[in-house]
Amino acid sequence: MSDGTNQRFTETPLVRRKQREERFAQWLFFAMSAAMIVPLLLIVGYLVQRAWPSLSLGFIIDVPVRGMKEGGIWPAFIGTIYLVVLSLAVSAPIGILAAVYLNEYARDNWFNRLINLAVINLAGVPSIVHALFGLGAFVYAARFGYSILSASLTLAIMTLPVIIASTREALASVPRSFREACWNVGATRWQTIKAVVLPNSISGILTGVILQVSRAAGETAPIMFTGAVFFKAVQKGDLFPYNFNEQCMALSMHLYTLSTQVPGVKESIPFATAVVLLGLVLAVNAAAITLRVWLRNRKKW
Amino acid sequence: MSDTPQPSITTRSLNLWYAKFQALIDVSADIKHGLITSLIGPSGCGKTTLLRCFNRVNERYGYVTTTGEIKLLGKNIYDPDVSLVELRKTVGMVFQRPNPLPISVYENVVFGLRIHHERSQLTRAMLDEAVEKALTEVGLWDDLKDRLNARATSLQLEQQQKLCIARLLPLKPEIILMDEPCSALDVEGTRGIEELMFALKGRYTLVVVTHNMSQARRASDECIFMLLGRIIEHSRTEDLFLTPKHPKTAEYIEGRYG
Ligand SMILES: Nc1ncnc2c1ncn2[C@@H]1O[C@H](COP(=O)(O)OP(=O)(O)OP(=O)(O)O)[C@@H](O)[C@H]1O
Numbered sequence A: 001m002s003d004g005t006n007q008r009f010t011e012t013p014l015v016r017r018k019q020r021e022e023r024f025a026q027w028l029f030f031a032m033s034a035a036m037i038v039p040l041l042l043i044v045g046y047l048v049q050r051a052w053p054s055l056s057l058g059f060i061i062d063v064p065v066r067g068m069k070e071g072g073i074w075p076a077f078i079g080t081i082y083l084v085v086l087s088l089a090v091s092a093p094i095g096i097l098a099a100v101y102l103n104e105y106a107r108d109n110w111f112n113r114l115i116n117l118a119v120i121n122l123a124g125v126p127s128i129v130h131a132l133f134g135l136g137a138f139v140y141a142a143r144f145g146y147s148i149l150s151a152s153l154t155l156a157i158m159t160l161p162v163i164i165a166s167t168r169e170a171l172a173s174v175p176r177s178f179r180e181a182c183w184n185v186g187a188t189r190w191q192t193i194k195a196v197v198l199p200n201s202i203s204g205i206l207t208g209v210i211l212q213v214s215r216a217a218g219e220t221a222p223i224m225f226t227g228a229v230f231f232k233a234v235q236k237g238d239l240f241p242y243n244f245n246e247q248c249m250a251l252s253m254h255l256y257t258l259s260t261q262v263p264g265v266k267e268s269i270p271f272a273t274a275v276v277l278l279g280l281v282l283a284v285n286a287a288a289i290t291l292r293v294w295l296r297n298r299k300k301w
Numbered sequence B: 001m002s003d004t005p006q007p008s009i010t011t012r013s014l015n016l017w018y019a020k021f022q023a024l025i026d027v028s029a030d031i032k033h034g035l036i037t038s039l040i041g042p043s044g045c046g047k048t049t050l051l052r053c054f055n056r057v058n059e060r061y062g063y064v065t066t067t068g069e070i071k072l073l074g075k076n077i078y079d080p081d082v083s084l085v086e087l088r089k090t091v092g093m094v095f096q097r098p099n100p101l102p103i104s105v106y107e108n109v110v111f112g113l114r115i116h117h118e119r120s121q122l123t124r125a126m127l128d129e130a131v132e133k134a135l136t137e138v139g140l141w142d143d144l145k146d147r148l149n150a151r152a153t154s155l156q157l158e159q160q161q162k163l164c165i166a167r168l169l170p171l172k173p174e175i176i177l178m179d180e181p182c183s184a185l186d187v188e189g190t191r192g193i194e195e196l197m198f199a200l201k202g203r204y205t206l207v208v209v210t211h212n213m214s215q216a217r218r219a220s221d222e223c224i225f226m227l228l229g230r231i232i233e234h235s236r237t238e239d240l241f242l243t244p245k246h247p248k249t250a251e252y253i254e255g256r257y258g
């Protein structure tokens, strides 16, 4: 202990340099996170500002009038809800159960590896390709015609691989030791899944599914090919205006129509439609986050 | 401060809270330089917490509050001019489960050197020498000198734990903290680590948490008994085990609880 004791642990030039690097790295990472938020805020702010004259509850529950140049968006709003709910009602159970099989039961052989590969690649297929597939498979081959059913099934096919992938990730994050503890008291795999695996991964699974809500609500191509129409006469505020074998309007499609196909639309209406679409997605995501926080707080590890 | 040789670690009325829960209560201790001091006490009494105060790792959790004073080698580690980087370089820590990095044995040993030096300051020869010295010191050199490129995680547990100790040495630490370093090891491994502790004693101040009374007894010079966040007794190991001053200490070392 030769050196003066009170100079111990003080910064050396090297430490100072490392600290500068550290601050720079931290700043850089922060800046990148901020760079992600800024455009989002700008987009939302711009949309809301342009949409302001039309935004009201009435805008949502009114029907379009005067050749869609004025009025509200109810048929498209409820149509989007139909499509999203129906498509997720199909893809969520199939996707989650398939992921459970792949993660909990499947052995590591060539067949299952092939399935994995297929899942990953399917998730990357562009939506226009899904649209063509839906057109061929559901509209023509299965004879569902241009309908909500065809469109929802197409959306389901599109969201399925992503749900499988995200669910698998959630399942894989449950520590192996939890499963071993269960097996060691003689629980079957299904009992283990029920008692330990699902309760501890449910928040991750839900997040994955809910993220697909925004995708299903936002995609235009798949539904345009299979079941969405420009216009459909609907009662104001009618909650059940469509049958599954009919075509419907949808927000994304409506937005496209308003901005490119109909001349002389009141300027704020397309923006207000966009805000509603965005608001719908954000509301669903916010609900998902709340649910996740609640579920996570119940989690004991 | 007393007039005996300066202790390595001094704490004065150290209190620590995890949020609302007080895990350390008025802890004052002088841990002597160059000795092996063992920390014993029932589960949850704050041994790990105390150990982790000495290199300020507890602060990583935002909800921890500390009051009081900790002096290492005469320097208050909460002084504003203390650099955590330098502090942790001087105070090494060994964990319950060996945690070698998933890189080669060689790279594990020189990892700290690479972190703490400019690339240009390190020559191959220096690194080679540091590896040989550190591995010799922990008694692994003969076993591993031909396998320096083996993955560290593929070693036996005892070797991994020794490697974790060797990893600290090139940085010339003064204090080595060990949190139940033998609990994942078998009898042979435990003996190996204890022998290593004896070999390191003198040059380094060792603080060892253990649940094993006989280990505390045979492998430490001084012994601190903790209970519910307080230090109950701190004395030479023989004294503590032969003539415990506090009845609780006697009960604990006789195995009546804990
Ligand atoms: N990160 C933490 N957050 C909140 N409380 C903690 C945390 N770590 C420890 N505690 C609490 O502080 C107390 C002391 O814990 P500590 O880990 O120091 O005990 P220990 O003596 O090392 O026990 P063991 O012998 O089991 O390792 C315990 O009651 C524990 O529940």
Ligand SMILES: [Mg+2]
Binding pocket: B047, B048, B049, B179
């Ligand atoms: Mg502990």
